[in-house]
Amino acid sequence: MAYHKPAYYIRAMSEFDFNRSFGFVLHETARHLNKRFDQRAKHLGLTRAQCQLLAYLVYHEGINQTGLADILEIEPISLARLIDRMEQAGWVERRPDPTDRRAWKLYITEKAKPLFSQMIEIGRETREEALAGIAPEERDRIMELLLQVRRNLSDRSIEEKGSIVGAAE
Secondary structure, eight states: OOOOOOHHHHHHHHHOOGGGOHHHHHHHHHHHHHHHHHHHHGGGTOOHHHHHHHHHHHHSTTOBHHHHHHHHTSOHHHHHHHHHHHHHTTSEEEEEETTEEEEEEEEEOTTTHHHHHHHHHHHHHHHHHHTTTOOHHHHHHHHHHHHHHHHHHOSSOHHHHTOOTTOOO
16 A cells, blocks of 8 residues: 655645755754764763763852753753762762752862863864864854854843853864
């Protein structure tokens, strides 16, 4: 029995080009960028989520789990499990919050500090590959435009969302 697509799918497919859709191309580009970073970072023994957590901790050391979960936009229970694994591996440590005995403050360990430098270098290599053939002024313009898109879609300011302020680009 042959499967036939309803006419509205055929019409929509002929009228819509996913390869020119901003959201689709942006998502696919990010997926490829993440995949390439993962390939390069495999030897570190960290997942992308763990790398992201370490990066935010470098710039927000001493933050509590709730604040970090908000920045990362993940559920606190998911973050707690991620931190549990990273704490067991010796990459992060929890310290009691002196002002709230129910809360924990998070810190990167000495063991993890060299990983951060390697993550930065892997990010640079991946970015250079992604932006090959694009002039420096065009690279700057791409960043300006993407930051504007992020501001347009953000329901809070970049600072409140937890942007890694001061991160080397």
